[in-house]
Amino acid sequence: MKIIDKYILKKFLTTYVFVVLVILAVICAIDYSEKSDDFIKHSLGFKEIVVDYYFNFVMHLIGLITPLMVFIATVFVTSRMAGRTEIIAMLSGGMSYLRLFLPYMIGATVIAIFSFYLSGWVVPRANKKRIAFESAYIKKPFSFDERNVHSKIDSNTYVYLQSYNNNTFNGRKFTIERIENRKLVEKFSAENITWDTLKQTWHVDDYKIHTFFAEREIIRTGKDMDTLMGLLPKDFESKYRYNETLTLPEIDEYIAEQKARGTALELGIYWVEKYQRYASPFAIIILTIMGIVVSSKKTRQGTSFNIALGFVLAFVFILFVVVARSLGQSGTLDPRVGAWIPNIIFGVVAIYLYWRAPK
Incomplete structure (x- = not known):
């Protein structure tokens, strides 16, 4: 030089x-x-x-x-x-x-x-x-105020929530359905779901599990249980400028995750x-x-x-x-x-x- x-x-x-x-x-x-x-x-x-x-x-x-x-x-x-x-x-x-x-x-x-x-x-x-x-x-403090929330957590599994409170981590009228070959094979529903911050699981109350076969249906009920379901409290958090907080590898991971959920259009x-x-x-x-x-x-x-x-x-x-x-x-x-x-x-x-x- x-x-x-x-x-x-x-x-x-x-x-x-x-x-x-x-x-x-x-x-x-x-x-x-x-x-x-x-x-x-x-x-x-x-x-x-x-x-x-x-x-x-x-x-x-x-x-x-x-x-x-x-x-x-x-x-x-x-x-x-x-x-x-x-x-x-x-x-x-x-x-x-x-x-x-x-x-x-x-x-x-x-x-x-x-x-x-x-x-x-x-x-x-x-x-x-x-x-x-x-x-x-x-x-202003963020409050998740959407009602009748429909979501997809993988190619065959669909979720519904009537309402969710992001401050108490509590949801009402929860349903999760699994579809195979365009047929409903299992449906899980609960009156309430609450995220347990210690166990890192969902605690559900008054649940029903419907399992569908070719010619019959089996229904199981229970008072409460802890479970994981591919859904996390972060899914209901504020997305305010969320794209700006992701590194390049994290953007790729997020896009892949959302595409798997069927939300690629968003x-x-x-x-x-x-x-x-x-x-x-x-x-x-x-x-x-x-x-x-x-x-x-x-x-x-x-x-x-x-x-x-x-x-x-x-x-x-x-x-x-x-x-x-x-x-x-x-x-x-x-x-x-x-x-x-x-x-x-x-x-x-x-x-x-x-x-x-x-x-």
Whole structure:
């Protein structure tokens, strides 16, 4: 690596860190002003606010804003160099326009790898703590209020609950049916079911077990019993931003589990979350290329024009990501398309701008 490469790389990385720190400070200040009343109401101390919440909130923000901050850093550094005619001097000295991209690509690749590891493993763990904090102190307490709940716990087993209380772990009018070859072969019903936190089993009261044969039915009854049935209290817990709390392996496990239960049609948000985490590092590379191309030419308007243009393009990119993500989650678009289409569109734009750029 030549001295000029080290010079550009150092400026690029330090500017990225500076921009991220500034944005984090602004967002955290705004967030604190909005939540300070909740902190006071619950008498939260330094540890709860800073360590339990804001440390994890910052990790979440870093994963969220990194592609755009890389783009802004690229535009800022390249515009400054173009404004001081440093780029013209490099090109006049025999450096090719494509060679100019090398230090940026090294820096962007390092950030992309770091970002992928963060979004795949570190940020989800931080989000577990952040969302748990928000659920405990910011949001209203969750109450499972659905009635007449129908669920599928595997390809042949169906569950029904008239109601469930997630605070007492108690359900009313419980039924579980097993189907084979489109015929009902067994039906288990109970007036009440309660999760035993010590035994980690369900305790059922006043139960009946119907077993169906070709020409007869056997009915067994009982007062109470402990059993496992492929259903857990976590199935009735809040799913508030649950997709953000899963690591990449956990997302795969959750999707496989839900597909086995026959709920694959409701998994759009998890598919998009998975594919977007893979797409984000490539977005960093694409936005870096675009940032170089749009800001490497010296303009009469100066550096401020290129920076303003960078913010406009960043806003357009955010708009594409939000719309595509929403369409992917709703099933209007294939989740892979929803996650990757902003990269594809901006990748094509970056190639076109590079082709048109004066070299």
